[in-house]
Amino acid sequence: MSAETSTPADAVELAGAGTYSPDNPAPVIEPPRTRTKSTPRATRTNFEMYGWLFMRLSGIVLVVLVLGHLLIQLVLDGGVTKIGFAFVAGRWASPFWQMWDLLMLWLAMLHGANGLRTVINDYAERDNTRFWLKMLLYTATVFTVFLGTLVIFTFDPNIQ
Amino acid sequence: MPAGTLYRGREGMWSWVAHRVTGVLIFFFLFVHVLDTSLVRVSPQAYDNVVATYKNPIVNLMEYGLVAAILFHALNGLRVIAVDFWSKGPKYQRQMLWSVVGIWIVLMAGAFYPVLDHTLRTLFGS
Ligand code: HEM
Ligand code: HEM
Numbered sequence: 306m307s308a309e310t311s312t313p314a315d316a317v318e319l320a321g322a323g324t325y326s327p328d329n330p331a332p333v334i335e336p337p338r339t340r341t342k343s344t345p346r347a348t349r350t351n352f353e354m355y356g357w358l359f360m361r362l363s364g365i366v367l368v369v370l371v372l373g374h375l376l377i378q379l380v381l382d383g384g385v386t387k388i389g390f391a392f393v394a395g396r397w398a399s400p401f402w403q404m405w406d407l408l409m410l411w412l413a414m415l416h417g418a419n420g421l422r423t424v425i426n427d428y429a430e431r432d433n434t435r436f437w438l439k440m441l442l443y444t445a446t447v448f449t450v451f452l453g454t455l456v457i458f459t460f461d462p463n464i465q
Numbered sequence: 466m467p468a469g470t471l472y473r474g475r476e477g478m479w480s481w482v483a484h485r486v487t488g489v490l491i492f493f494f495l496f497v498h499v500l501d502t503s504l505v506r507v508s509p510q511a512y513d514n515v516v517a518t519y520k521n522p523i524v525n526l527m528e529y530g531l532v533a534a535i536l537f538h539a540l541n542g543l544r545v546i547a548v549d550f551w552s553k554g555p556k557y558q559r560q561m562l563w564s565v566v567g568i569w570i571v572l573m574a575g576a577f578y579p580v581l582d583h584t585l586r587t588l589f590g591s
Contacts, residue, residue, distance in 0.1 A: 361545075361546050361549065364542045364543070364546060365546065368542075368543065371535060371539070372535070372536075372539060375532060375535065379528060379580050380576065380579040380580065383582070383583075384580060384582045385520055385528065385580075385583050386520065386582070388519065389509075389512070389513050389516055390509035390512045390513055391509075393502075393505055393512070410499070413491075413495055417491065417495060418492070420489075420492070421488075421489065421492055424485065424489060445496060449496055449499050452499060452500075452503055453499040453503070455506075456499075456502060456503045456505065459506065460505060460506070461506075464505075464506070464508060464509065
């Protein structure tokens with residue numbers, strides 16, 4: 306009985322809110338991730354985990370592909386001086402370098418696009434801005450991967 | 466720097482910033498690079514014209530910068546992977562960062578002459 310009029314020892318004092326006790330409970334604060342009626346049901350996939358894993362696996366492969374590419378293009382055999390149409394024709398005469406470039410194109414574009422998706426999610430705070438920036442990113446990515454693939458497979462050394 | 470902060474303002478934060486900036490830079494370069502390479506489907510002249518810009522001294526210097534960005538992103542990316550998958554990774558993350566910086570300096574010194582060879586020869590004669 307006497308406990309109801311005096312303050313319990315474990316009561317919490319919040320700034321400007323008076324004293325909370327079993328008779329004067331603090332307002333309930335909803336946990337931020339509570340599932341509500343408007344939460345879509347089937348969103349529980351492991352997409353982000355696979356994205357995380359992909360960044361690491363593709364990164365390891367890209368070390369070889371991209372550093373090898375830079376070595377060939379900028380360091381060996383006269384560096385940038387030698388590059389021209391004839392040089393590309395010589396390289397893409399070999400299926401090995403075609404496949405190298407194709408794999409590098411796909412992995413680097415997907416790795417970079419997924420990385421940029423993270424960056425957009427981090428900095429674009431308005432829902433609309435975020436949505437449209439990502440649409441722009443996905444459009445540019447699909448276009449670039451498609452164009453690059455087409456160029457490798459339709460390359461014609463005797464174009465003129 | 467706020468007291469008691471393990472991450473903010475430390476090497477870990479700055480290496481993350483550099484990893485992010487270099488990643489975005491490389492992506493934008495790759496977008497332009499696939500466009501310029503696609504000119505091989507237009508004509509040999511169109512392609513050789515665009516490649517001529519790669520041989521301009523200022524652009525050549527930017528290529529050295531691109532090499533710098535990629536080397537850092539690649540080496541630090543391997544460090545991030547080691548931190549995530551190697552059981553002792555988190556313990557040695559600082560030592561690994563300084564190893565990354567050390568290897569990066571050595572490789573950049575080694576790349577200086579080969580990458581800028583074209584500019585050195587055009588500016589200072591052969
Ligand atoms: C050379 C080999 C490469 C390796 C080892 C590598 C490694 C990585 C790793 C492990 C991450 C994830 C970082 C994290 O989750 O904190 C990452 C992020 C990223 N990478 Fe790469 N990467 C490489 C090449 C590239 C290339 C070629 C591009 C551009 C086309 C690129 C663009 C990005 C971007 C934009 C991010 C996101 C950065 C962030 O979220 O802060 N990377 N990279
Ligand atoms: C300034 C440095 C670079 C130069 C001079 C250069 C040069 C070239 C050349 C001459 C080609 C034609 C095909 C071949 O010879 O293999 C090519 C294709 C390609 N490069 Fe690079 N490259 C550079 C940097 C990069 C980087 C950093 C990446 C990746 C992040 C990259 C990705 C590619 C891809 C994906 C292709 C194939 C393009 C297509 O499918 O049409 N390059 N590059």
